[in-house]
Amino acid sequence: MKTPIYLDYAATTPTDPRVAKEMCRYLTPEDGLFGNPASRSHAFGWKAEEAVEAARKNVADLIGASPKEIVWTSGATESDNLAIKGAAHFHQKKGKHIVTCKTEHKAVLDTCRQLERDGFEVTYLVPEENGLVDLDKLAAAIRDDTILVSLMHVNNEMGVIQDMAAIGKLTRERKVLLHVDAAQSAGKVPIDVEAMNIDMLSLSGHKAYGPKGIGALYVRRKPRVRIEALIHGGGHERGLRSGTLPTHQIVGMGEALRIAREEMAAENERVRMLRDRFLDGISDIEAVYVNGDLEHRVPHNLNISFAYVEGESLMMALKDLAVSSGSACTSASLEPSYVLRAIGRDDELAHSSIRFSMGRFTTEEEIDYAVRLIHEKLDKLRELSPLWEMYKEGVDLSKVQWSAH
Amino acid sequence: MAYSDKVIDHYEHPRNVGAFEKEEEGVGTGMVGAPACGDVMRLQIKVNDDGVIEDAKFKTYGCGSAIASSSLVTEMVKGKTLEEAQEIKNKDIAEELALPPVKIHCSVLAEDAIKAAVEDYNKHRDEAGEGDSERQSA
Numbered sequence: 001m002k003t004p005i006y007l008d009y010a011a012t013t014p015t016d017p018r019v020a021k022e023m024c025r026y027l028t029p030e031d032g033l034f035g036n037p038a039s040r041s042h043a044f045g046w047k048a049e050e051a052v053e054a055a056r057k058n059v060a061d062l063i064g065a066s067p068k069e070i071v072w073t074s075g076a077t078e079s080d081n082l083a084i085k086g087a088a089h090f091h092q093k094k095g096k097h098i099v100t101c102k103t104e105h106k107a108v109l110d111t112c113r114q115l116e117r118d119g120f121e122v123t124y125l126v127p128e129e130n131g132l133v134d135l136d137k138l139a140a141a142i143r144d145d146t147i148l149v150s151l152m153h154v155n156n157e158m159g160v161i162q163d164m165a166a167i168g169k170l171t172r173e174r175k176v177l178l179h180v181d182a183a184q185s186a187g188k189v190p191i192d193v194e195a196m197n198i199d200m201l202s203l204s205g206h207k208a209y210g211p212k213g214i215g216a217l218y219v220r221r222k223p224r225v226r227i228e229a230l231i232h233g234g235g236h237e238r239g240l241r242s243g244t245l246p247t248h249q250i251v252g253m254g255e256a257l258r259i260a261r262e263e264m265a266a267e268n269e270r271v272r273m274l275r276d277r278f279l280d281g282i283s284d285i286e287a288v289y290v291n292g293d294l295e296h297r298v299p300h301n302l303n304i305s306f307a308y309v310e311g312e313s314l315m316m317a318l319k320d321l322a323v324s325s326g327s328a329c330t331s332a333s334l335e336p337s338y339v340l341r342a343i344g345r346d347d348e349l350a351h352s353s354i355r356f357s358m359g360r361f362t363t364e365e366e367i368d369y370a371v372r373l374i375h376e377k378l379d380k381l382r383e384l385s386p387l388w389e390m391y392k393e394g395v396d397l398s399k400v401q402w403s404a405h
Numbered sequence: 406m407a408y409s410d411k412v413i414d415h416y417e418h419p420r421n422v423g424a425f426e427k428e429e430e431g432v433g434t435g436m437v438g439a440p441a442c443g444d445v446m447r448l449q450i451k452v453n454d455d456g457v458i459e460d461a462k463f464k465t466y467g468c469g470s471a472i473a474s475s476s477l478v479t480e481m482v483k484g485k486t487l488e489e490a491q492e493i494k495n496k497d498i499a500e501e502l503a504l505p506p507v508k509i510h511c512s513v514l515a516e517d518a519i520k521a522a523v524e525d526y527n528k529h530r531d532e533a534g535e536g537d538s539e540r541q542s543a
Contacts, residue, residue, distance in 0.1 A: 347441035402439030
């Protein structure tokens with residue numbers, strides 16, 4: 001077993017070796033597959049185009065879409081931008097109101113903030129304590145001038161799964177477009193854009209054992225969803241996203257999602273066993289809280305608050321484990337996780353949270369090692385913690401007058 | 406975040422962890438920070454009859470830099486008079502530990518902890534002094 005142990009699959013996954021092998025064929029000269037898929041005048045171009053279209057079909061198949069509805073992008077962040085800005089700008093004559101949720105990824109939240117600067121109005125729903133959006137509250141937030149609802153399928157920090165079918169039913173009834181960020185759900189939870197009435201769906205390559213730098217946006221054709229392009233140029237991807245297609249990246253994402261479709265059920269079972277082993281291993285530790293709903297949750301993610309110990313110092317102690325405290329994107333700041341605050345966790349528990357995310361290459365041995373290490377280091381840090389001492393003495397910390405700084 | 410070797414050393418081998426009895430004679434306790442802000446430091450000093458800090462203990466809830474700052478402070482104050490201890494500035498702590506700008510507040514908190522501990526000690530001494538004089542007059 002090698003250390004550090006990678007338990008940050010929600011940040012990124014390693015590329016599956018089967019995927020990497022396939023990608024290499026489209027880079028080097030041997031097989032003549034390196035061509036520009038837009039080259040129509042020779043076999044190099046034709047072969048590359050063929051590979052791109054095969055990959056497109058693999059992506060479409062995973063989500064129950066037609067290949068014609070898939071647009072390649074540079075990743076889920078671009079897909080989110082294209083979907084939200086693209087739909088907002090196209091439909092602004094109809095209305096300028098958008099509904100999203102406080103626990104969305106920054107790629108959605110910051111895009112919405114930008115639209116607010118452009119004169120749009122955005123409602124940020126507050127999720128329930130379990131991390132899920134209440135349908136009645138969503139229904140109440142939709143107005144006559146609402147053009148778009150953007151909600152994520154699986155939350156990146158907590159791993160909770162939204163009931164997309166119920167949300168899609170509602171948005172369809174209310175004739176509002178539904179965009180779904182599925183970066184964290186593709187390959188972990190079945191997605192069916194038809195059954196779920198999803199109009200646009202963002203996908204990422206590197207969260208599902210594909211390469212970084214590639215993503216896709218599903219844009220519904222029946223009934224047709226119209227959006228404005230963000231990137232203009234050679235008119236690639238039906239004018240929705242210009243730029244030479246990175247064949248090897250696309251092949252990688254296609255292969256990754258093909259494997260995901262075929263192996264999802266078995267892999268989920270295996271990861272669930274690892275997750276349960278982990279939870280079982282730490283169940284004897286006092287004052288530990290799992291953040292987010294335990295049932296409506298992908299098995300890959302465990303977001304845990306270890307009360308009376310600060311998250312960053314715990315991460316430092318767990319240096320043999322590659323984990324993150326809240327969203328990796330915000331770990332440079334001193335602010336506690338905005339996601340945990342949105343579900344009503346108090347600041348202290350938000351400061352004390354660690355996200356463990358496991359996946360395809362995680363082993364039982366690694367989980368057992370992690371459990372042992374957590375026991376050992378947590379004990380040490382709690383011995384150091386005045387809050388732990390006060391808790392053990394029966395002091396109610398919420399009643400203490402702290403000198404805020 | 407990359408930590409300096411000194412921060413890691415203090416974090417992995419914290420000096421003078423623990424507690425004195427708060428009511429013990431000569432003990433001053435300073436608790437600063439708040440759980441909601443992500444750090445709470447408790448520094449205790451034990452002062453002898455000559456007004457010299459002969460021992461110090463701490464417990465800290467916070468990041469690695471906060472733990473290291475308070476651990477370092479227990480070493481710095483030992484052997485100093487109360488006046489000398491109060492001259493320790495956050496800059497001295499930050500420099501010694503090579504804290505990055507985003508962690509300077511940890512050293513500020515450690516300086517505050519010294520001040521709070523000295524203040525608490527003085528308060529106890531004054532109260533004890535008043536008690537003595539009351540006894541004498543009675």
